[in-house]
Amino acid sequence: MGKVVRNALTTVLVGALLGFVVMSLGGLLIQEMQWFGNRESAEARRYMVGILENEPDTLASLTPRGDLVSRAIQYKMTQESQGQWRPISLTYLGGLTKGGMSIHTYAIELRSAAGREQFVPLALTVANGKVIRRE
Amino acid sequence: MSEMVSAQAGQARADEAAAAPVSRTLGPWVTLLLFVVGLVAGVAAQSYVSPAPAPNPYPELPLIGEPPESVAVVRLILADDARALAAGMEGELLKELGAALEPLQEVFDMKFVGAVERRGDILASYVATGREQRAQSFSVGVVFRVSGGKVVGVN
Numbered sequence: 001m002g003k004v005v006r007n008a009l010t011t012v013l014v015g016a017l018l019g020f021v022v023m024s025l026g027g028l029l030i031q032e033m034q035w036f037g038n039r040e041s042a043e044a045r046r047y048m049v050g051i052l053e054n055e056p057d058t059l060a061s062l063t064p065r066g067d068l069v070s071r072a073i074q075y076k077m078t079q080e081s082q083g084q085w086r087p088i089s090l091t092y093l094g095g096l097t098k099g100g101m102s103i104h105t106y107a108i109e110l111r112s113a114a115g116r117e118q119f120v121p122l123a124l125t126v127a128n129g130k131v132i133r134r135e
Numbered sequence: 136m137s138e139m140v141s142a143q144a145g146q147a148r149a150d151e152a153a154a155a156p157v158s159r160t161l162g163p164w165v166t167l168l169l170f171v172v173g174l175v176a177g178v179a180a181q182s183y184v185s186p187a188p189a190p191n192p193y194p195e196l197p198l199i200g201e202p203p204e205s206v207a208v209v210r211l212i213l214a215d216d217a218r219a220l221a222a223g224m225e226g227e228l229l230k231e232l233g234a235a236l237e238p239l240q241e242v243f244d245m246k247f248v249g250a251v252e253r254r255g256d257i258l259a260s261y262v263a264t265g266r267e268q269r270a271q272s273f274s275v276g277v278v279f280r281v282s283g284g285k286v287v288g289v290n
Contacts, residue, residue: 007160008161008169011161011166011169012170014173015171015172015173016174017173017177018173018174019173019174019176019178020177020178020180020181023178023181023182024181024185040188042186042188044188045191046188046189049192089196090192090194091195091196091198091251092191092249093249094198094260095262095276096246096262096274098264103275105249105278107196107251107253107258107260109196119256121258121260121278122290123260124276125275125276135275135276
């Protein structure tokens with residue numbers, strides 16, 4: 001009986017391992033080969049929403065830990081831009097994954113308190129789950 | 136009496152023999168079922184570890200095709216044609232292009248990834264791949280702003 005349970009558990013574990021590895025490697029391969037376009041990363045989306053919603057903690061958690069002054073400047077900028085612009089739309093334009101790095105580009109529509117509208121792009125470079133470049 | 140005992144012993148042996156394969160092996164269908172259960176669990180675990188992006192809380196603009204104005208600029212960049220680039224772009228725009236391509240020294244490839252249009256203003260996005268100062272391959276996102284039939288900005 002013990003052997004049967006052991007066999008059953010081994011079979012389930014082998015299946016689980018295979019499913020996990022195939023999904024991980026397959027997903028990366030599909031992104032690298034651009035078979036179905038580039039999948040937007042969850043981190044890039046959270047970062048963009050963090051910018052538009054003025055969430056300094058979200059932005060800090062998604063960027064590599066910088067020095068004290070840089071982090072203070074980031075908080076200051078977020079505080080100062082609070083309520084100045086209201087987001088109208090956020091569109092994912094697309095991106096590219098190469099090696100461990102991925103680039104994601106967005107178009108944002110904003111409206112100021114005075115009614116002025118802006119249509120601006122933003123490109124994010126994501127590596128190891130962190131936004132390492134924003135332009 | 137001895138015949139009865141012998142028959143009982145024979146029956147017991149037969150029962151044991153019949154029960155043995157069931158108790159020691161799982162059978163092909165059960166094994167396959169367990170393997171599929173494991174596979175599904177593995178796929179679910181992987182999806183949990185790398186989740187899909189959360190839903191976009193804002194409206195999205197529809198994507199459009201690659202505008203010909205940015206195609207022309209990309210062609211000049213890939214041809215490494217500085218003279219034609221200088222003739223076709225304002226000085227300020229060239230500075231913006233230089234900043235957008237930073238830190239690339241040489242561009243091998245520019246892949247169009249998507250574009251959107253809003254009231255005649257088009258944002259066309261590319262990923263430029265090339266060589267940076269330390270001769271290492273690097274990629275950057277470059278977005279051209281097209282308006283009135285020409286490229287008017289680069290980010």
